[in-house]
Amino acid sequence: MSVTPSALPARPLSLRLGLIALLAVVFTLATGLVDGGIGVGSAQALSQPIFPVANALPGLLLAILLLVLSRRALLSFGLAFLLQALVYGVNALKVSNLNTPLMPADFRMLGQLRRGGFSLLGSYLPASPWPYLALLGALAIIVAAWRMEPPMFARRTRGKRLVSGVALFLLLGTLLAGMPGWTRIYGGRHLWLEPWSASATAEHSGLVSSLVMFHLHQGHGRKQPDAASAQQLIERSGTALREHLQPAASPQGELPDIVVVQSESFFDPSIVRGYESTDLTPNLHRLAAQGQSGPLHVPTYGGGTIRTEFEVLTGLSLRYFDDLQFPYLQMSHKVVPSMVRALRSHGYETIALHGNDPGFWNRTTAFRALGFDRFVSRSSFPAHAAMDGQYMADSAMTDEIMGQLKNAGPPQFLFAISIEAHGPYDVPPADTAARDAIPVPEGITGKNKLELQNYLYHMRHADQELGRLAELLSRRERPTLLLFYGDHLPALTDTYQHTGFVDGKDMLSQAGTWLLVDPRNPAPAHRETLASWMLPGRLLEQAGVHDDAYFALTQVIAPQLAALTRAPGAPPEGEDNAEKTADDDMANVALLRMKGKLDPLLPRAETQTAGLGASQPQVNEAESAGAHQ
Numbered sequence: 001m002s003v004t005p006s007a008l009p010a011r012p013l014s015l016r017l018g019l020i021a022l023l024a025v026v027f028t029l030a031t032g033l034v035d036g037g038i039g040v041g042s043a044q045a046l047s048q049p050i051f052p053v054a055n056a057l058p059g060l061l062l063a064i065l066l067l068v069l070s071r072r073a074l075l076s077f078g079l080a081f082l083l084q085a086l087v088y089g090v091n092a093l094k095v096s097n098l099n100t101p102l103m104p105a106d107f108r109m110l111g112q113l114r115r116g117g118f119s120l121l122g123s124y125l126p127a128s129p130w131p132y133l134a135l136l137g138a139l140a141i142i143v144a145a146w147r148m149e150p151p152m153f154a155r156r157t158r159g160k161r162l163v164s165g166v167a168l169f170l171l172l173g174t175l176l177a178g179m180p181g182w183t184r185i186y187g188g189r190h191l192w193l194e195p196w197s198a199s200a201t202a203e204h205s206g207l208v209s210s211l212v213m214f215h216l217h218q219g220h221g222r223k224q225p226d227a228a229s230a231q232q233l234i235e236r237s238g239t240a241l242r243e244h245l246q247p248a249a250s251p252q253g254e255l256p257d258i259v260v261v262q263s264e265s266f267f268d269p270s271i272v273r274g275y276e277s278t279d280l281t282p283n284l285h286r287l288a289a290q291g292q293s294g295p296l297h298v299p300t301y302g303g304g305t306i307r308t309e310f311e312v313l314t315g316l317s318l319r320y321f322d323d324l325q326f327p328y329l330q331m332s333h334k335v336v337p338s339m340v341r342a343l344r345s346h347g348y349e350t351i352a353l354h355g356n357d358p359g360f361w362n363r364t365t366a367f368r369a370l371g372f373d374r375f376v377s378r379s380s381f382p383a384h385a386a387m388d389g390q391y392m393a394d395s396a397m398t399d400e401i402m403g404q405l406k407n408a409g410p411p412q413f414l415f416a417i418s419i420e421a422h423g424p425y426d427v428p429p430a431d432t433a434a435r436d437a438i439p440v441p442e443g444i445t446g447k448n449k450l451e452l453q454n455y456l457y458h459m460r461h462a463d464q465e466l467g468r469l470a471e472l473l474s475r476r477e478r479p480t481l482l483l484f485y486g487d488h489l490p491a492l493t494d495t496y497q498h499t500g501f502v503d504g505k506d507m508l509s510q511a512g513t514w515l516l517v518d519p520r521n522p523a524p525a526h527r528e529t530l531a532s533w534m535l536p537g538r539l540l541e542q543a544g545v546h547d548d549a550y551f552a553l554t555q556v557i558a559p560q561l562a563a564l565t566r567a568p569g570a571p572p573e574g575e576d577n578a579e580k581t582a583d584d585d586m587a588n589v590a591l592l593r594m595k596g597k598l599d600p601l602l603p604r605a606e607t608q609t610a611g612l613g614a615s616q617p618q619v620n621e622a623e624s625a626g627a628h629q
Helices: 013-035 050-070 073-098 104-114 118-124 131-146 160-176 180-186 198-205 207-217 227-236 238-244 282-288 306-315 339-346 360-370 394-404 432-436 446-474 493-499 531-542 549-556 560-566 579-597
Strands: 257-263 292-297 349-354 374-376 411-416 480-486 512-517
Touching: 013 050, 013 073, 013 207, 050 073, 050 160, 050 180, 050 198, 050 207, 104 207, 118 560, 160 180, 180 207, 180 531, 198 207, 198 560, 227 238, 227 531, 227 579, 238 549, 257 306, 257 394, 257 446, 282 292, 282 446, 292 531, 292 560, 306 339, 306 360, 306 411, 306 531, 306 549, 339 349, 339 411, 339 531, 349 360, 349 394, 360 374, 374 394, 374 480, 394 411, 394 446, 432 446, 446 480, 446 493, 480 531, 531 549, 549 560, 560 579
Parallel strands: 257 411, 257 480, 349 374, 349 411
Antiparallel strands: 292 512, 480 512
């Protein structure tokens, strides 16, 4: 039954305002308590009040807007706090699995829930019923407040509610839109902001303030490329760059097929203390003695596969694109410069393989923009494709790779994305006895032991399939190059914190591994440290494709810049003056490349010899201009 104005309690205005002020104070202190950051706790309320107030301000604005709409104070503040608590709950899940707090780009993942993402992301939700019961209890209290709490003021207020509601809506709207006026509060002058570390920012300024500050900095003041700086790097690299652009001394008449395997969460456990003398990746080590391999620096940890994937396919370092946190979700243009397009210009058929939903991570659209001819996803695999644990087995992916390769027709480029070793690692595998027999370092017990053994079980399958695939490729009639790498370390955060790493650095600074071999023609071992965005240049060079000066340039500067690639939140490492100059100049090269404005600055490759095709531009400027969002 509605309450008429005459039935409203005759509360003095000062009492109502006092109640709102009290609720605002309680909301602010409770937000700091839930946050747990050292800068926003109740102990800081008097010494640095702007920190807890700024962290609670977005929630307070929402609460007061709800109050204007519902006229019920307890309901409004309770609902706003519940929504805020959900954000903190999701943040806790991300921190526990990936060791990094929420960032604004993470909210793009909401759109992936309807694109096959719920089954994957939902597996990270708590197994315990208590969080869900607490959520239901909170909802019940809010429903009771809606039905039982009397309105604080009349429905008709002669336009005051309308004006207040519009004003509050605009305030929240400008905040969500990232309007620069909010930098007066969240610009980093008054709060603690470390642009290179979301973890430190959230710890000192609070999670909500951290989200707002990174949101405000995203896209505003975006660096415009400096062509003169890019030209300086190209000129300094002139002699070495032209050497990389020379046709091969003894080119073969036939371009090789190329198979690239992006192995989910694969790394060599010998970098972890306790596994120094244990060979859990014998096929990786055997093949490394027959070709090129080494540590691989990637731009992510524990998740964010598409960050590494984007770098490998494009040769562009995300280090130079701060606003591309999840590149496939932020690409909206039809053409993006890539290794895929470079190979297509040489007559390659380009195929992507992945035993999962094609819509997740927006891969269907992204792969089209990157130049793939076909995308073979889960529904195109055989109905009887093997599963192990929660996902498709790597053995099924090997079978599909061999099924796609042909001994006649144009050369083929296959980019295969595995998923068997994807986390979380609490799902029993097909062979639990084999899992339980895997040794673990001393002191790893309980849940951590089980998760480590589950991961190693699947990782060893990846190594076994690497060996099987190399053997099958060595028997083919056509030459084949095999590039194998891990996209990131698995999110075994508690284990790493207990064991540590052989090099003494933290988990965010660890390198993975890469391997490039010709299975039919073993070569002397060559070990080199690379970053993921340098792999396409190395692969094209090995395949005899020498006419893309950008990819050649990535090989010239690789020794200087490889180790600068790191996961978000990793502690920064010092750069000498030469590295700093090369890094700044390469940033401008990358920005120009994405905008389609780099080609005029690059030297032209000599015409390729017979069988390799003539030099062709990878993507013309009209196609790729403005590809960067």
